[in-house]
Amino acid sequence: xxxxxxxxxxxxxxxxxxxxxxxxxxxxxxxxxxxxxxxxxxxxxxxxxxxxxxxxxxxxxxxxxxxxxxxxxxxxxxxxxxxxxxxxxxxxxxxxxxxxxxxxxxxxxxxxxxxxxxxxxxxxxxxxxxxxxxxxxxxxxxxxxxxxxxxxxxxxxxxxxxxxxxxxxxxxxxxxxxxxxxxxxxxxxxxxxxxxxxxxxxxxxxxxxxxxxxxxxxxxxxxxxxxxxxxxxxxxxxxxxxxxxxxxxxxxxxxxxxxxxxxxxxxxxxxxxxxxxxxxxxxxxxxxxxxxxxxxxxxxxxxxxxxxxxxxxxxxxxxxxxxxxxxxxxxxxxxxxxxxxxxxxxxxxxxxxxxxxxxxxxxxxxxxxxxxxxxxxxxxxxxxxxxxxxxxxxxxxxxxxxxxxxxxxxxxxxxxx
Amino acid sequence: xxxxxxxxxxxxxxxxxxxxxxxxxxxxxxxxxxxxxxxxxxxxxxxxxxxxxxxxxxxxxxxxxxxxxxxxxxxxxxxxxxxxxxxxxxxxxxxxxxxxxxxxxxxxxxxxxxxxxxxxxxxxxxxxxxxxxxxxxxxxxxxxxxxxxxxxxxxxxxxxxxxxxxxxxxxxxxxxxxxxxxxxxxxxxxxxxxxxxxxxxxxxxxxxxxxxxxxxxxxxxxxxxxxxxxxxxxxxxxxxxxxxxxxxxxxxxxxxxxxxxxxxxxxxxxxxxxxxxxxxxxxxxxxxxxxxxxxxxxxxxxxxxxxxxxxxxxxxxxxxxxxxxxxxxxxxxxxxxxxxxxxxxxxxxxxxxxxxxxxxxxxxxxxxxxxxxxxxxxxxxxxxxxxxxxxxxxxxxxxxxxxxxxxxxxxxxxxxx
Numbered sequence: 001x002x003x004x005x006x007x008x009x010x011x012x013x014x015x016x017x018x019x020x021x022x023x024x025x026x027x028x029x030x031x032x033x034x035x036x037x038x039x040x041x042x043x044x045x046x047x048x049x050x051x052x053x054x055x056x057x058x059x060x061x062x063x064x065x066x067x068x069x070x071x072x073x074x075x076x077x078x079x080x081x082x083x084x085x086x087x088x089x090x091x092x093x094x095x096x097x098x099x100x101x102x103x104x105x106x107x108x109x110x111x112x113x114x115x116x117x118x119x120x121x122x123x124x125x126x127x128x129x130x131x132x133x134x135x136x137x138x139x140x141x142x143x144x145x146x147x148x149x150x151x152x153x154x155x156x157x158x159x160x161x162x163x164x165x166x167x168x169x170x171x172x173x174x175x176x177x178x179x180x181x182x183x184x185x186x187x188x189x190x191x192x193x194x195x196x197x198x199x200x201x202x203x204x205x206x207x208x209x210x211x212x213x214x215x216x217x218x219x220x221x222x223x224x225x226x227x228x229x230x231x232x233x234x235x236x237x238x239x240x241x242x243x244x245x246x247x248x249x250x251x252x253x254x255x256x257x258x259x260x261x262x263x264x265x266x267x268x269x270x271x272x273x274x275x276x277x278x279x280x281x282x283x284x285x286x287x288x289x290x291x292x293x294x295x296x297x298x299x300x301x302x303x304x305x306x307x308x309x310x311x312x313x314x315x316x317x318x319x320x321x322x323x324x325x326x327x328x329x330x331x332x333x334x335x336x337x338x339x340x341x342x343x344x345x346x347x348x349x350x351x352x353x354x355x356x357x358x359x360x361x362x363x364x365x366x367x368x369x370x371x372x373x374x375x376x377x378x379x380x381x382x383x384x385x386x387x388x389x390x391x392x393x394x395x396x397x398x399x400x401x402x403x404x405x406x407x408x409x410x411x412x413x414x415x416x417x
Numbered sequence: 418x419x420x421x422x423x424x425x426x427x428x429x430x431x432x433x434x435x436x437x438x439x440x441x442x443x444x445x446x447x448x449x450x451x452x453x454x455x456x457x458x459x460x461x462x463x464x465x466x467x468x469x470x471x472x473x474x475x476x477x478x479x480x481x482x483x484x485x486x487x488x489x490x491x492x493x494x495x496x497x498x499x500x501x502x503x504x505x506x507x508x509x510x511x512x513x514x515x516x517x518x519x520x521x522x523x524x525x526x527x528x529x530x531x532x533x534x535x536x537x538x539x540x541x542x543x544x545x546x547x548x549x550x551x552x553x554x555x556x557x558x559x560x561x562x563x564x565x566x567x568x569x570x571x572x573x574x575x576x577x578x579x580x581x582x583x584x585x586x587x588x589x590x591x592x593x594x595x596x597x598x599x600x601x602x603x604x605x606x607x608x609x610x611x612x613x614x615x616x617x618x619x620x621x622x623x624x625x626x627x628x629x630x631x632x633x634x635x636x637x638x639x640x641x642x643x644x645x646x647x648x649x650x651x652x653x654x655x656x657x658x659x660x661x662x663x664x665x666x667x668x669x670x671x672x673x674x675x676x677x678x679x680x681x682x683x684x685x686x687x688x689x690x691x692x693x694x695x696x697x698x699x700x701x702x703x704x705x706x707x708x709x710x711x712x713x714x715x716x717x718x719x720x721x722x723x724x725x726x727x728x729x730x731x732x733x734x735x736x737x738x739x740x741x742x743x744x745x746x747x748x749x750x751x752x753x754x755x756x757x758x759x760x761x762x763x764x765x766x767x768x769x770x771x772x773x774x775x776x777x778x779x780x781x782x783x784x785x786x787x788x789x790x791x792x793x794x795x796x797x798x799x800x801x802x803x804x805x806x807x808x809x810x811x812x813x814x815x816x817x818x819x820x821x822x823x824x825x826x827x828x829x830x831x832x833x834x
Binding site: 016019020050056058061065068069071072079080087094099143145 | 471
C-alpha cells in the first residue's frame, strides 16, 4: 500500500477548527487507500509565545532548555490532531520525536537528524492507524530533546518520508506553491508546476521561505518527490485534483518542461557583510578567518578575497544578520590580532538577489543581462557569487525590491510556459 | 550533603516573574549547602487551557492523547525554571519524567508511579547542579507518556524524594499549611503545626485540596517527612524561619502535641450516591456490583448494604461526581439484568463531611457528639462510614457548610493548642 507523508504548517494548525480541517483532509487520503503519516508544526504563534516566555526570563537562554521548552508546541499539535482524527472515526496515534525515535546530534536549537527508527511507526501503519509525529525535534544520544531550528518540521517530514520509503511527501502550507519570485514584491510572479531539486535548493537557501533548506537537501539526497501545496483549499476537494496541485520538486531534469533560462528570482534580506581589512596574503588565511566563525556555529554565505597589493589583501564574507554581532566579536577576540589584520568593517544594510535556473547551463549571457539590468536601474553591485544554476549579487537593501522587479521583467518570468 | 525536594504549585509558577521568585528561593536553599531537586507544576491555567483545546475537538478525548497533550504544561515549567536559575548564576538542568525515567503503569490520565531511576539525577546533584523534574507525569513500558491525574505533581515530588532518599519534601503552595477546616467556610479555622500521616490522609482524601491523596500515601508508606508551606512569602526570608513554617506531616504519633480528640473537619462536594434496589441477598453480590465499577476505573468511597427483607436488599455506594454517569451506565449495561436487580437510583446533590483525629482512638463519644450536633441543626444523615480516626457522613449538599461550621465549633477547633 502506498505511503504518503503530509506536513502541515503552523497556520494550517492554527486553531481547533483548522485542525479539524486538517483531519478531514488526512482522512480523505486514508479513505482513498493510502497509508498516512502526518508531521504537523506547532499551532501558529505558539513557538513565539514559548520563546517570549524564555526571553522574559533571560535574553540568551540556554539552548538545551530552549529546546525542552519549544518542543512542547509540536507535542500539543500532534495530540490534538490525533484526537481530531479519532473524532471522525479514524484510528490515530501521536508520537513525539523521542518516542519514534528520531535521533539527532546535540547541536541544540539547530540539531541535525541522524537516524529514524521506523519499527514502531510501520507497525501502526500496518495495523491501519494514521501516525502523527512531531515535527521540528528529535532526541540526542543522551536522551535530551533537540530541535532542528525554525522551519525544522519540513525537514522532519521529508526525513520521515525517506525513512519510511514514502511515495511522496506533501508539504501543505499557506501558499499554493513555489513562485518565480515573491508575489508580494512582484505582482506578476507566476506559480511553477515543477521545479528541479537544485533550483529549489537555491530558491530556499536564498530566502524563498516556502521550505526550510535542509528539507530540500534531504529530499534531494534521497530523491524523495516533495510537493508544496495549499492547505487553504476546501479539505474535501477531489483527491486527484489535490494530488496534482502546487509545485512538485522533481529529480529528473528532462521532466523540467519549462524551457526558459531562468526559473525564478530569489532574494534574502537576512544578510550582513563583514570585511577583514589589511590581511597578510599567505596560504591558510581563509581558514584562519573562517575557522573560528564556523566553530561559533555561524553560517558563512558569500566569500570574496581581493587581489593582494603589497602582500596585503581584504577578505569579505556575509553571515545571517542575527549572527552579525557574534561574528564581529569572534573576529575581534580570536582572529584579528592572531593574523595581524588591520581592522574589521561591517554593514548590516545589505540584501542578496539571485537569478536561478537549470536552463542557465545552456544559455550564455545570463550574467551580462543581469548586470546590465541592475546597471540601468542605477544599482551598485557590492559582491557577486555564482554557481552552475545561479548568479547572486549583494546590493544595498534599499534597492532590493527594485532589483527583483527589474530582473523578473527582463527574464520574462511573468509569461506562462 | 542533605538533599531537599521542593515542589511548587501552578500559582507559584504562574508567570515569569513568579518563576524568578521560585528560582531565588531555590537558590537560597542551594546556597545554604543543600542539594536541591525541584518538581514544579504547570503554570496556572495552562493545564485547563490544554484540556480546553482537547474538548473543543471532542468531548471525550482519548486518554493517551490527552496525556500527550497535558504533559507539555509541566515541560514548559521545568525549562523556564532551569533558565531562571541559570540567569542568577546557578547550574540547573531540567528533565521530563520520561528522561529520568519515572516509570508508570499505562492507566492514562490516572497512572501510578512504579519506579524512579535515580542515576542521572544523582550524577547531576553530585556535580553541584540543581535538578528540575516535571511533575504529574512519567512514561510507561511502551514509551507512552502517562499522567498521574490532577494534583499529580505532589505525588511526583514525594516519589522523587523517596527515590533520592531526601531529608524532607517541601510542598510550596498558595496556602500556608493545613487547617482545621477550609478557612473559606469557617473563618475561625486554625493552621496546624503538625498533622499525622493518617490524619492528613483522611483530610486529603476527604477534599482538603492541599495535597493529592496519593502523595500522602506515598509519604506515609515510605515515611518521607513532608511539609506544606507557603510560596507567597518573600523568597529571601531567613531559611531557618522558612524551614519551620507551614504544617509538617509527621510519622511519630508522640510528636503529635495537639491533645484535642479531633484535628479537623474535612468535606467533599465531589460526591454522588448510587443505590441498586431489590438485589437478591446472596454471597458475592457486592463483588458482582462493584467489580464492573472498579474495572471501569471508577473509585468507590462509602458503601452500605441494607439488612435484607424477603431475600432482597438495597446496595448503596458513592463515586466521584464526574464518574456518576459512567457508573450508572456500567450498572445498567453489565450489572442490573445479570444480578436481577429491580432498579438503579442516584443522587448527585450530596456532600460528605468528616471529623478526623488520631485522638479519637482514646476518646469515646465523638460519634454521638457529631450526630447530636447535626441533629440540632436539622441535618439528615444519609450514609455513615467510620474508620479508626474518622467519622464521615453523607448529607444533602445544601447543608454542607452549615454542618462544617457547627462541627468546627462543637469540637472547639478554633482554640489554639
